[in-house]
Amino acid sequence: MIKKINTKTIKLIKFYNFINYNLIYNNKAINRYKKDVFEISGDKAKKLEKLKKSISDIKNCELKKSATNIVFADGNPKAKIMLIGEGPGSNEDQEGLPFVGRAGALLDKMLASIDLDRKKVYITNVVNYRPPKNRRPTEEEIDKYLPYLKKHIEIINPEILVLLGSTALNALIGNEVVISKARGQWIEKQFGECKTSVIVTFHPAFLMRQPAQKKMAWIDLKMIREKKSKLKI
Numbered sequence: 001m002i003k004k005i006n007t008k009t010i011k012l013i014k015f016y017n018f019i020n021y022n023l024i025y026n027n028k029a030i031n032r033y034k035k036d037v038f039e040i041s042g043d044k045a046k047k048l049e050k051l052k053k054s055i056s057d058i059k060n061c062e063l064k065k066s067a068t069n070i071v072f073a074d075g076n077p078k079a080k081i082m083l084i085g086e087g088p089g090s091n092e093d094q095e096g097l098p099f100v101g102r103a104g105a106l107l108d109k110m111l112a113s114i115d116l117d118r119k120k121v122y123i124t125n126v127v128n129y130r131p132p133k134n135r136r137p138t139e140e141e142i143d144k145y146l147p148y149l150k151k152h153i154e155i156i157n158p159e160i161l162v163l164l165g166s167t168a169l170n171a172l173i174g175n176e177v178v179i180s181k182a183r184g185q186w187i188e189k190q191f192g193e194c195k196t197s198v199i200v201t202f203h204p205a206f207l208m209r210q211p212a213q214k215k216m217a218w219i220d221l222k223m224i225r226e227k228k229s230k231l232k233i
Helices: 007-019 042-056 062-066 090-095 102-112 139-156 166-172 204-209 211-230
Strands: 081-085 122-125 160-164 186-191 194-201
Touching: 042 139, 081 139, 081 166, 102 204, 122 139, 139 166, 139 186, 139 194, 160 166, 160 211, 166 194, 194 211, 204 211
Parallel strands: 081 122, 081 160, 160 194
Antiparallel strands: 186 194
């Protein structure tokens, strides 16, 4: 006889799948992400193409000198949920897409735990070229790319903006508060004509180094799930 699985049990299954997720430990990029073609308005498509070209044309940028590809974005430009990470790693630099390495595998699992995937969200980074040796972008580099990032947010116009890690937090919210204090709460923020609800959580790469913090990330994920339900996203 098949027993019914109640809602609480389903949530627990999702949580433990997330917490005990076995990461892939090879260094090769995971060729999972064939670029989907989403039907978006001509105006939005033109704005995104113009923004990408503007980033490609940035002068006097040390990041561009050592990078292989621009890493502009992945996901659905029509999505109402936008995620922002720090910067591309070596796998992302090779693929030209954000979050395709080990951190990307964990991010996919995090999204799946709240019934999301890359067709339902839009993903980019604070900087669009790989910092050498995967170092953190410098303040000068962040400042150089920040106007383009804010324009990117305005074009996508998300209702929910998820900042992954302290670099995204510091770039878009400020240096006054550390991520351990900023995470787990909603911040109303305006970027140009885009007014959005912002939440900060830990970067997947940090969670791989500090797996004990996954329980805090799960709280953030549940908050995102509740918010998207409230907003009927």
